[in-house]
Amino acid sequence: MPDQPAVSLPEALRRLTAPGAPFAMRECTVSGQRMRVFEQAPASLREVFFNARHWTGRTYLRFESEALSYTQLLEDASAFACALQARFGVTKGDRVAICMRNFPEWAVAYWAIIILGAVVVPVNAWGTGPEMTYVIQHSGACIVVADEERAERLAPHQGELALAGTVMTRSTTRPAGMAAFDDLVAAFRGAPLPPDPQVLPDDPATILYTSGTTGKPKGAVGTHRNAITCIVSGAFNVALSHMRRTGEHLVPDPSRPPPVYLSGGPLFHVGGCNSGLAATMAGGGCLVLMYKWDAGRALDLIETLGINGFGAVPTMAWQLLEHPAFDSHDLSSLASMAIGGAAAGPELHARIRGKLPHIVPATGCGATETSGGCTFNGGLDFALFPASVGVPAPVIDVKCVDETGSEVGLGAPGELCLRGPSVLQAYWNDPAATDATFREGWFHSGDIASRDAEGRITILDRAKDMVIRGGENVYSIEVEDAILAHRDVLAVAVFGLPDQILGEIVAAAVQVRPGARVSGEEIGSFAAGRLARFKVPSVIRVTEEDLPKNETGKILKRVLRQQLIES
Numbered sequence: 001m002p003d004q005p006a007v008s009l010p011e012a013l014r015r016l017t018a019p020g021a022p023f024a025m026r027e028c029t030v031s032g033q034r035m036r037v038f039e040q041a042p043a044s045l046r047e048v049f050f051n052a053r054h055w056t057g058r059t060y061l062r063f064e065s066e067a068l069s070y071t072q073l074l075e076d077a078s079a080f081a082c083a084l085q086a087r088f089g090v091t092k093g094d095r096v097a098i099c100m101r102n103f104p105e106w107a108v109a110y111w112a113i114i115i116l117g118a119v120v121v122p123v124n125a126w127g128t129g130p131e132m133t134y135v136i137q138h139s140g141a142c143i144v145v146a147d148e149e150r151a152e153r154l155a156p157h158q159g160e161l162a163l164a165g166t167v168m169t170r171s172t173t174r175p176a177g178m179a180a181f182d183d184l185v186a187a188f189r190g191a192p193l194p195p196d197p198q199v200l201p202d203d204p205a206t207i208l209y210t211s212g213t214t215g216k217p218k219g220a221v222g223t224h225r226n227a228i229t230c231i232v233s234g235a236f237n238v239a240l241s242h243m244r245r246t247g248e249h250l251v252p253d254p255s256r257p258p259p260v261y262l263s264g265g266p267l268f269h270v271g272g273c274n275s276g277l278a279a280t281m282a283g284g285g286c287l288v289l290m291y292k293w294d295a296g297r298a299l300d301l302i303e304t305l306g307i308n309g310f311g312a313v314p315t316m317a318w319q320l321l322e323h324p325a326f327d328s329h330d331l332s333s334l335a336s337m338a339i340g341g342a343a344a345g346p347e348l349h350a351r352i353r354g355k356l357p358h359i360v361p362a363t364g365c366g367a368t369e370t371s372g373g374c375t376f377n378g379g380l381d382f383a384l385f386p387a388s389v390g391v392p393a394p395v396i397d398v399k400c401v402d403e404t405g406s407e408v409g410l411g412a413p414g415e416l417c418l419r420g421p422s423v424l425q426a427y428w429n430d431p432a433a434t435d436a437t438f439r440e441g442w443f444h445s446g447d448i449a450s451r452d453a454e455g456r457i458t459i460l461d462r463a464k465d466m467v468i469r470g471g472e473n474v475y476s477i478e479v480e481d482a483i484l485a486h487r488d489v490l491a492v493a494v495f496g497l498p499d500q501i502l503g504e505i506v507a508a509a510v511q512v513r514p515g516a517r518v519s520g521e522e523i524g525s526f527a528a529g530r531l532a533r534f535k536v537p538s539v540i541r542v543t544e545e546d547l548p549k550n551e552t553g554k555i556l557k558r559v560l561r562q563q564l565i566e567s
Contacts, residue, residue: 005380006247009391009454015249016239017394022249023236025395030202030225031425033441036395037225038232038421044199044224045114048231048282049077055284058258061104062305063289068104070284075189077111082191083184085116088143088164092117092197095139095207098268099123099132099154100147102289105169105181106267107277109145117197120206121219122268126472126532129153131217135209136161139219139428145181148172201225207428208270210368210473219428222270226371229422230274231282233374233393241360241379259285260333261309262301264293264316265471271311271340274372295319299329306333313471314339314348314503321351331356338362340373349386365389365459369443371422375457388456396420398457399442400449413460416449417442465557467496467504472534474506476557479537482530483508483523488516491547493555497539497564507539509560511547518542539564 007015016023024039042048052060052070061068068076084090096113098120100106113120121139123132132154136144142164146154148171154161155175168174169181205224209217242250263276267289280287288301293316301307312320317339320326337352337359352361362378375398377390392398399407400414408414419442426434437444448460467474476494483492491511496504512518520540528536541564548556 005244005384007243009244009381012240012243013391013394016236016243022239023232023394030421031441033419035397035420035441038229038236038395041228041232042282043201043228044203045205045227045278046117046197046199046224048228048278049074049111049114052281052284055258055281058284059286060281061107061287061289063102063104064291066104068107070281073108073111076108076185077115078193079185079188079191080108080112080181081115082188082193084112084118084143085194086188086191087179087184090116090118090143090164092199093204094118094143095121095141096143096145097121097123097136097139097141098145099125099136099150100145100169101125101149101291102263102267102272103147103170103291104289105145105147108185109167109181110267110273110277111281114205116194117199117203119204120273122206122208122273123150124209124268124532125150125266126534127153128530128532129155129157131532133157133160135217135219136163138217139207139209143167145169151175151178199224201228206273208268208273208368216478218430218433220368220424221426221428222274222371222424225421226424227274227278229393229395229420230371230373231279233376233395233422234275234279235283236393237362237364237373237376237378240376241362241381244380259283259308260288260305261285261311262288262290262298262307264290264298264310264312270366270368270372275311293319295323296325299323299325299331302331302334303329308333309336309338310334311338311340315470315501317348317352318501321355326355332358334359336360336362336378338364338378340364340366363389365416365447365457367443367445369424369437369445370418371424374418374420374422377456381456385456388452388458390457391455392418392457393420393422396422398451398455400451410453411450413448413450416445416447416457416459418445419443465495467494467506469496469504469506469534470502474535479506479508479527479531479535482527482535483510483537485530486518486523486526488512488518489523491555493547493557493560494537495557495561497561505538506535507541507561507564508537509541509543509547509564512542512544514544516544 025036026039055070058070059067060070060073098109121141123135145167166178168178202223204221206222207219209219239250364373364376366373375390375392377388397419399417423443450458465476479494480492494508497507499505523540548559
């Protein structure tokens with residue numbers, strides 16, 4: 001790989017987006033805002049699904065010993081779509097919740113819902129029964145598709161849910177009144193599809209729930225255009241790296257085998273939906289699913305299945321690189337590794353270069369509210385600017401603003417704001433949160449960043465009060481509320497502490513009543529009864545002394561954080 005790019009970044013962007021080029025753009029109105037869109041992008045995810053007829057004979061998904069071909073996926077998803085409409089009356093705009101681990105049925109359900117023009121509501125499979133119930137209720141989902149474990153968690157709450165039906169998969173037992181996924185697919189296999197629902201680009205496709213500062217998750221409404229833009233931007237990133245390295249357009253080689261990607265993360269994340277299921281189908285690739293992340297198993301899969309690409313949060317990358325069996329595996333098929341979801345740090349990048357010198361590393365930044373990654377730094381640019389998260393996709397506008405909302409100059413820190421066709425416009429049934437986050441078409445990320453003359457972005461700090469533990473977002477107020485429910489707790493502050501493997505761990509400083517005999521272990525156990533496991537603090541400091549506060553009475557988390565780091 002040469003030390004310097006073949007063409008400048010502005011020139012590469014110009015060539016790739018010129019009229020007639022693969023990523024040519026045009027202007028249109030989206031949610032009342034004029035913005036650029038990719039001219040050749042599909043109109044909807046439904047179109048992506050039916051375009052997959054071109055991939056007959058290829059494998060779409062692998063899971064353990066199972067393989068799901070594109071042909072079978074098209075048949076099964078079409079059959080399940082017919083079942084959802086005929087048995088439960090699901091039509092365009094209805095919400096359908098998916099509550100399960102990374103099984104192939106997740107993908108079948110996802111595409112079936114898309115076929116109908118309905119809205120996919122991915123539910124965090126790590127959540128407790130009450131947490132999942134809240135998402136189902138808040139979204140107004142009329143159907144739940146669940147695996148056995150999730151169905152058991154939801155069982156005590158069935159009376160709270162106004163559902164037209166529950167469909168179970170991967171289950172050994174099935175309560176009366178619940179439908180079996182396999183039976184429905186078999187019953188409607190070959191049935192004619194319902195009439196075309198006439199899905200428009202700006203119709204909702206997903207509602208992805210992300211933790212909010214109010215302590216309750218917010219439903220980020222993603223449209224078909226949002227998801228499609230993310231998919232096309234991913235293809236653009238590959239073409240940009242190639243252009244920078246060679247000075248030429250990337251020309252697909254039909255003789256090359258379809259790419260194989262490893263998906264170690266959950267499908268219920270925006271990356272699992274958009275960059276995983278949807279992008280893989282759009283490109284005719286194969287996605288390898290893992291029931292749960294296991295570094296040793298990942299090494300086996302990379303070697304035996306010839307994995308070409310792997311997206312990972314820093315936790316997963318560290319565990320892969322440091323696994324005792326790393327050196328005994330042939331990882332020569334692995335061509336790229338994208339690190340995202342949390343701060344990676346220079347130590348990780350150095351370790352990747354040392355142990356996998358043949359791969360092309362990449363990073364970027366994004367959020368649920370941007371439909372996934374919206375900036376990219378890979379290939380030669382990653383080697384030249386390793387601290388940057390790269391440049392935005394060409395259809396994305398970026399600005400950094402100060403406390404007054406005024407744009408700051410190049411190199412100056414400010415809140416990162418983004419606008420474009422991959423940026424969401426609203427939270428589901430939450431106008432206050434929408435108004436606070438989306439202003440005049442701009443998504444205010446809360447992240448502090450700076451930009452250079454060529455548009456490269458460097459993240460300086462993350463949104464306050466958020467901890468990113470191994471790629472999972474944990475908002476402090478939700479954890480604080482759970483701990484404050486303890487009868488002996490007077491005050492609590494939750495924040496993140498740096499961790500080499502997880503990026504950050506959740507920590508809490510807890511003030512208890514004088515004379516209370518409460519340990520950190522007891523507080524942790526108490527919180528575990530109210531929160532998903534990954535949200536429970538790993539470090540809990542208990543004191544009877546007042547927590548440090550500023551003049552307005554706000555607890556000074558930065559002081560507490562530094563105290564724990566130095567202790």
